[in-house]
Amino acid sequence: MFWSESFIYTLKEAPEAAESVSHKLMLRAGLIRMLVAGVYSYLPLGFKVLKNIENIVREEMDKTGACEILLAALQPEELWIKSGRDEQMGETMIRFTDRKGRKLCLGPTHEEVITELVKNQVRSYRELPVILYQIQTKYRDELRPRFGLMRACEFIMKDAYSFDIDEASLDKNYKKMFIAYEKIFKRCGLSFISTKADCGVMGGDESCEFMVEALSGEDKVIYCSDCNFAQASTETKKCPNCKKDLKGITVIEIGHIFKLGTKYSKSLEANFTDADGTIKPMIMGCYGIGVSRLIAAIIEQNYDKDGIIWPREISPYDVLIIPLNMAHRQTKEVSGELYKNLSAKFNVLLDDRDERAGIKFKDADLIGVPLKVVIGEKGLENGKIEIVKRRDNSVLLVDVDKAMAAIKDIIK
RNA sequence: CGGGGAGUAGCGCAGUUUGGCUAGCGCGUUUGGUUCGGGACCAAAAGGUCGACGGUUCAAGUCCGUCCUCCCCGACCA
Numbered sequence: 001m002f003w004s005e006s007f008i009y010t011l012k013e014a015p016e017a018a019e020s021v022s023h024k025l026m027l028r029a030g031l032i033r034m035l036v037a038g039v040y041s042y043l044p045l046g047f048k049v050l051k052n053i054e055n056i057v058r059e060e061m062d063k064t065g066a067c068e069i070l071l072a073a074l075q076p077e078e079l080w081i082k083s084g085r086d087e088q089m090g091e092t093m094i095r096f097t098d099r100k101g102r103k104l105c106l107g108p109t110h111e112e113v114i115t116e117l118v119k120n121q122v123r124s125y126r127e128l129p130v131i132l133y134q135i136q137t138k139y140r141d142e143l144r145p146r147f148g149l150m151r152a153c154e155f156i157m158k159d160a161y162s163f164d165i166d167e168a169s170l171d172k173n174y175k176k177m178f179i180a181y182e183k184i185f186k187r188c189g190l191s192f193i194s195t196k197a198d199c200g201v202m203g204g205d206e207s208c209e210f211m212v213e214a215l216s217g218e219d220k221v222i223y224c225s226d227c228n229f230a231q232a233s234t235e236t237k238k239c240p241n242c243k244k245d246l247k248g249i250t251v252i253e254i255g256h257i258f259k260l261g262t263k264y265s266k267s268l269e270a271n272f273t274d275a276d277g278t279i280k281p282m283i284m285g286c287y288g289i290g291v292s293r294l295i296a297a298i299i300e301q302n303y304d305k306d307g308i309i310w311p312r313e314i315s316p317y318d319v320l321i322i323p324l325n326m327a328h329r330q331t332k333e334v335s336g337e338l339y340k341n342l343s344a345k346f347n348v349l350l351d352d353r354d355e356r357a358g359i360k361f362k363d364a365d366l367i368g369v370p371l372k373v374v375i376g377e378k379g380l381e382n383g384k385i386e387i388v389k390r391r392d393n394s395v396l397l398v399d400v401d402k403a404m405a406a407i408k409d410i411i412k
Numbered sequence: 413c414g415g416g417g418a419g420u421a422g423c424g425c426a427g428u429u430u431g432g433c434u435a436g437c438g439c440g441u442u443u444g445g446u447u448c449g450g451g452a453c454c455a456a457a458a459g460g461u462c463g464a465c466g467g468u469u470c471a472a473g474u475c476c477g478u479c480c481u482c483c484c485c486g487a488c489c490a
Contacts, residue, residue: 012439012451013424017483037482091413092488109490143413143488157490209490218489253490290490324449358450365450376449 001317003351007044010363020216022299023148025308029367031295038145038153045367046295048316050156053294054135056187056313057158060180066131066160071113073137077103079112083267094139106139111264111286114161118282119270125165128272128282129173133160135291147216149296150252156292162285163265165274170259170283174206177257177287181210184289185254188298189311192254193223195230210255214300217250252297253290260284308368309391318346318411320369324357324376334385334400335375341404346411365390371410373403 014024017034026032031046042050058068077095080086086093094106107113114132122130135158142153149155162173178194185192190212197209211221211230223230224239224246236246264270265281274280302309310316319342323335339350349369351360357376364372374386385403387396387410398406 009422011423015423016418016425019484034482138490140489144484144486146484151489155490159490256490288490293490327448356448356450356452358448358452361450363451374449378449 001347001349003349004353006349008363008367009043010366018148020147020150020296020300021303022150022214022216022296025299025303025366026148026296029308032148034148038142038151040149040152040154045316049295049310049314050292052314052316053188053291053298054156054158057135057184057289057291060184060187061133061158061160064131064176064180066133068134069132070134070136071107071110071117073107073139075105075107075113077105079116079268080105083112083115083264085112092140092142094141107136108138108140109157109288110134110136110159111161111260111284112268115264115268115270115284118161118163119265119268122163122270122272122282125272125274129162129164129169131160131162131173133158133287146218147296149292150216151218152292155290158289158291160287162287163270164283164285165272165280166283170261170285174257174259174285177285178208181255181257181287181289185210185212187311187313188294189302189314190254190294190298191301193221193228193230193251195221195232197232197256205259205261207256207258209253210257211251211253212297212301213249214252214297215250216300217252219251219253221249221251222246223249252293252300254294254297255287255289257287258285260286303368306362307366310368310370312370312411315368315370316347317349317369319348319371319373319407320364320367321348321350321373322357322360322364322375323351324360324374326352326354328377330380331375331377334380338373338375338385338403342407345408371407373407 009030011028014028018024018027026046029045030043031049032040032042034040077086080089089108093108095103097103118130122128135156137154138157139154142151145151145153160177162170164170164173192210192212194208194210197207211219219232220234221230222233222236224242224244226244227239227242229239229241234248236248239246261283262281265284270282271279272282298311298314299308302311321335321339323331325331335350339348342348368390370390372388372390374388379385383399384397385400387398387406396406
């Protein structure tokens, strides 16, 4: 992709409204733009990042054997009255009446809809267990949206749901999801912690939260860096496991898994016939990841004074080619040739703008592509181009004809 | 929803205290020129119902009232 054709709009200064690091950088790097408070549009760079995260999530979910579906976002209010969560959700749920007088809402989450779906399909213990997941937009009328994508009124979530015949089977699926979550967050370049948590409005028996440490986090936990013990609290007593000192940190919640039990299957009558012929409610679990929030979390953990430093799998591009002077014939030729060759294998962005070197360097660091290839007159005089890593600015000088191989070697 | 702050050009701001002529500055944008390895320089230009409505006044960005929007702290969430 050519920069000049890619609808990238960077900002020299962050809008006053943005306070947190990730929010500022997302605006400055041209990832998102606000429509109204808590509602954002994704620009090309932001959308590419979002899709990369979605793909990681999708791959790891598929590996667990879960099936991807897409549930309706527009939901009948009566389903929520049946489950008993209508009042709990209260004003958070966006409700309205259509022209026929039907009472509808925009889904803040999907336990009700999925339970309704599965109950109408699954009859027998022979069909269980079932794990379904989706990546979808959720709507919540948050009292106070904040920090850009961190807490938004319209956001993208991966939600998975398991249906089992008994607790033992649920435990297996819960564990499977736990492991999948660890893989997902690792691939996202996050250092995360997990902790047992409150079930809150979801209800259920047991739950585990996944969190990343960040200054702009909304929750406080105490954490033991020795044994990874963590708990939602502000009182820094000794670690109950290893007696080391605990550290109080602020975190962003990026995922939450729940053993729901029969809360929804009972209220919505999602039953199956067991081997012995008795009719039983399905045992459920649900597993959420804040996909759009992950973008913010990843930035909070991967940036420096110059901008974002994308982990390789997340980055909107694998390589950014920076020809320092487009008016210089050889620079343009070498850049074009390299672009063509690299594009066969990687996602490549070529900064073809007729801008000064300084501007290109600043923008490059801001948007955070992990590998920069700098092509300039000086280097070309000696037949060299520079391969620069965004994270540590380390420079590798290579011969023009060996650039392809060197880059392939670094990216792998 | 309780508490605090802010709305002036695309972005960042000054001006409002003490009302006064045609509302300024930096960046960005457009045109021309000189530059060209870390956000260049010179010249010219475009761009504003000063958040909205109402009021006070000879005169309102500035004073008064109502409303809207955005941000921050709190409770809640992925």
